[in-house]
Amino acid sequence: MLEKGAAVGEGSTGASSAVCRTRYSLDEMLVLARDGIDAYRDWQSFTGLKKPRASFHNEGVLWMPGSDRTWADKEHERMQRFGVSSAVLDDQDMQKRFPSMSTCTLAPDLETGETHSCEGGSRNLIELEGGYVDPVDAAQDLVQACQESGVDLYFKTRVADITTQGSRVESISLENRDKIATPLLINASGPWCQQIFDAVGLKVNWELKPVRIQVLYRDIPEEITGDIPVCVDMAGGIYFRTQNRGRQLVVGSVLAEDEEEFVTDPDDFRREHDDEFELSKLHALHHRFPNLPYRGKIRGYCGLYTFNRDDVHPILGPTEIEGFWVANGFSGHGFKLAPAIGSMLAQSITGEKRDFDTDVPLSFFAIDRAPIRLDSKTVLA
Numbered sequence: 001m002l003e004k005g006a007a008v009g010e011g012s013t014g015a016s017s018a019v020c021r022t023r024y025s026l027d028e029m030l031v032l033a034r035d036g037i038d039a040y041r042d043w044q045s046f047t048g049l050k051k052p053r054a055s056f057h058n059e060g061v062l063w064m065p066g067s068d069r070t071w072a073d074k075e076h077e078r079m080q081r082f083g084v085s086s087a088v089l090d091d092q093d094m095q096k097r098f099p100s101m102s103t104c105t106l107a108p109d110l111e112t113g114e115t116h117s118c119e120g121g122s123r124n125l126i127e128l129e130g131g132y133v134d135p136v137d138a139a140q141d142l143v144q145a146c147q148e149s150g151v152d153l154y155f156k157t158r159v160a161d162i163t164t165q166g167s168r169v170e171s172i173s174l175e176n177r178d179k180i181a182t183p184l185l186i187n188a189s190g191p192w193c194q195q196i197f198d199a200v201g202l203k204v205n206w207e208l209k210p211v212r213i214q215v216l217y218r219d220i221p222e223e224i225t226g227d228i229p230v231c232v233d234m235a236g237g238i239y240f241r242t243q244n245r246g247r248q249l250v251v252g253s254v255l256a257e258d259e260e261e262f263v264t265d266p267d268d269f270r271r272e273h274d275d276e277f278e279l280s281k282l283h284a285l286h287h288r289f290p291n292l293p294y295r296g297k298i299r300g301y302c303g304l305y306t307f308n309r310d311d312v313h314p315i316l317g318p319t320e321i322e323g324f325w326v327a328n329g330f331s332g333h334g335f336k337l338a339p340a341i342g343s344m345l346a347q348s349i350t351g352e353k354r355d356f357d358t359d360v361p362l363s364f365f366a367i368d369r370a371p372i373r374l375d376s377k378t379v380l381a
Ligand SMILES: Cc1cc2nc3c(=O)[nH]c(=O)nc-3n(C[C@H](O)[C@H](O)[C@H](O)COP(=O)(O)OP(=O)(O)OC[C@H]3O[C@@H](n4cnc5c(N)ncnc54)[C@H](O)[C@@H]3O)c2cc1C
Pocket: 002, 003, 004, 005, 008, 009, 010, 011, 012, 013, 014, 015, 016, 017, 018, 019, 020, 157, 158, 159, 160, 188, 189, 190, 191, 192, 195, 213, 214, 215, 302, 303, 304, 305, 327, 328, 330, 331, 332, 333, 334, 335, 336, 337
């Protein structure tokens, strides 16, 4: 494992909201997310560590589809087919479980910030086994698990070039001019993936672009009582979840317009959030939490993820260059999928099947597939 940073979490993973939800439009993605989340839910067995740093925060993932009164029931039925435990919550159920949250089904006016008379009658879906993980803790656990299994890990080690012999990988050149001979190399370099494609000389017919993603967080004041789930508020265009032992609220966007700021150099982008982003997301948040006071400091940060502009799904597996494999373009889904992605790659390379392995075939995400057809190419996919 070659990592240019001093530790793990230098790239997308360090900034990730690490929401672990199963609902996806495609059944294959639903299964992959389910299998990835199973590993996080039983992290100690998965990593083999006696005391892992990361743990699964099983707050449930609540989907609020707004005025669509049939969506939750349809998705609930689908979840059951795949053995994912879920329930449909109406206004009364919501009031009992999440007393601080409004069940209004109307979209807040994000342009003008004007208020409206809220409307009830919601039908929401909750994934009972969903939640989140601290992403850096999880990555550090994997480092330790690898070390304990005898994997060689090199930090502060940047891949600078790749030498091929004919059409096969021969060796990797590092920034310090060392060379490592290898018959197999997996490009898992996140937003820097294009640099590795260039180094090996592979022309990839997918538009994989690092995109700047903003996230806000604030303390949860005493006015907000009761449980808060991980929530995808489709009417408000936001998602939120707790962090820091339930003391803070993290808020991000699920709108396509917030996934459009492409970055040319992944080492050079604005890490502070924008005022405009803060205004519109807070408006949506206050709509969902009517008792949330306007006092309290709002903070934010930005990270990059690698957006596959063609179909928002990753590309995985071998390429036309023998020994050069890809695991790129995760488009905002990569954290929850990671254990299952690792499983698909490992199964293909070793031919072995282990506990926690997924049955989704690697070929589904092959680099030479046709783009997957979707209704909307956003983070929700
Ligand atoms: C703000 C934000 C919110 C997100 N929210 C979610 C979410 O809620 N749920 C979810 O499932 N996913 C989410 N994601 C997406 C998810 O975090 C990513 O898909 C995932 O972390 C990608 O992991 P990766 O290992 O492919 O890339 P990275 O984490 O970027 O890792 C790539 C590593 O490669 C290293 N590297 C790059 N070039 C070289 C080189 N030449 N030599 C050596 N090392 C190199 C980098 O330093 C980096 O550490 C989110 C992402 C962001 C940014």
